[in-house]
Amino acid sequence: xxxxxxxxxxxVQPGGSLRLSCAASGLTFSHYxxxxxxxxxxxxxxxxxxxxxxxxxxxYVDSVRGRFTISRDNAKxxxxxxxxxxxxxDTAVYYCxxxxxxxxxxxxxxxxxxxxxLVTVSS
Amino acid sequence: EIVMTQSPGPLSVSPGERATLSCRASQSVSxxxxxxxxxxxxxxxxxxxxxxxxxTGIPARFSGxxxxxxxxxxxxSLQSEDFAVYYCQQYNNWPPLTFGQGTKVEIK
Numbered sequence: 100x101x102x103x104x105x106x107x108x109x110x111v112q113p114g115g116s117l118r119l120s121c122a123a124s125g126l127t128f129s130h131y132x133x134x135x136x137x138x139x140x141x142x143x144x145x146x147x148x149x150x151x152x153x154x155x156x157x158x159y160v161d162s163v164r165g166r167f168t169i170s171r172d173n174a175k176x177x178x179x180x181x182x183x184x185x186x187x188x189d190t191a192v193y194y195c196x197x198x199x200x201x202x203x204x205x206x207x208x209x210x211x212x213x214x215x216x217l218v219t220v221s222s
Numbered sequence: 223e224i225v226m227t228q229s230p231g232p233l234s235v236s237p238g239e240r241a242t243l244s245c246r247a248s249q250s251v252s253x254x255x256x257x258x259x260x261x262x263x264x265x266x267x268x269x270x271x272x273x274x275x276x277x278t279g280i281p282a283r284f285s286g287x288x289x290x291x292x293x294x295x296x297x298x299s300l301q302s303e304d305f306a307v308y309y310c311q312q313y314n315n316w317p318p319l320t321f322g323q324g325t326k327v328e329i330k
Contacts, residue, residue: 136266144258144266144309146319158317194265207313208256210277212265 101125101211103195108216115185119216121178121195126211129153129173132198134209135180137191147193148180149202158202163189185220192217224248224312228322234330235300243325245293245310254314257286257295260324261306269308270295297327305329 107119119135135147148169149158157169168181178195192215199210225248235241245255253273258266268277270286273293283298297304310322 143324144260144311144321146317146321149317149319160318199268199271204316205252205254205314207316207319208268208271208311209258209266210268212267214265 101197103197103211103213105193105195105213105216108193108218110219110221111185112222113186113220115220117182117185117218119180119182119193119195119218121213123176123178123195123197126197128171128176132202132207133171133178134196134198134207135169135178136194136196136209136212137189138194138215139188139191142191145191149198149207150178151202182218185218187220190218190220223318224251224315224320226310226312226320226322228308228310228325230325231323232326232328234328236330237302238299239330241297241300241304241327243295243297243308243327245288245295245322247291247293247312249315250290251312251314253289254312255286255288255293256311256313257284258309258311259304259306260309266309300327 102124104122134149150169166184170179194215195213196209197211227246229244255273257270260266274286285296307324307326309324
């Protein structure tokens with residue numbers, strides 16, 4: 100059974116930093132693209148970032164590019180998201196998600212999700 | 223960026239009735255569209271991909287249709303566990319990957 104478990108969320112001041120982790124089990128982690136998707140309180144889903152199996156390709160939504168960094172450690176079956184220069188509008192539950200198949204020009208969707216970790220940016 | 227717009231919002235349905243949810247894309251996404259279900263306090267769950275293919279373990283009462291810019295998710299006979307928020311997502315042209323704003327299916 101595929102399991103994705105996020106950690107690292109918490110309360111941080113505007114301008115601060117946080118590192119989220121996602122521990123994966125029940126799958127050959129190194130075979131899959133992985134993603135982060137977030138959801139602000141009471142709002143919809145927003146894709147944040149993707150990373151290829153070997154980490155050679157990374158993509159970001161414009162609103163976080165230059166502030167957030169996605170990375171992975173296949174030896175540890177772990178996905179990460181470094182959040183810098185945090186803003187109030189980054190407050191959300193951050194989900195780790197496994198990509199179904201591959202991310203290509205016309206394919207990138209999510210078949211397994213973690214339970215999420217809450218990031219609150221407030222003074 | 224492709225904007226996804228869902229309707230109606232929200233949808234009140236009685237158990238056992240049919241629910242029809244719509245998703246419109248601001249430009250064609252072919253059939254590169256997925257539907258997710260999210261219950262309160264839970265992560266989203268993949269229901270449909272390729273506009274009409276049910277994901278593993280999804281009951282046959284869930285069906286998807288459409289192509290181009292207009293898509294429909296139909297729940298043929300609503301069960302109590304189906305009351306939730308449903309999101310569509312396009313993956314035809316990215317980044318960014320984009321979701322609709324969600325449709326809440328509530329008990330009438």
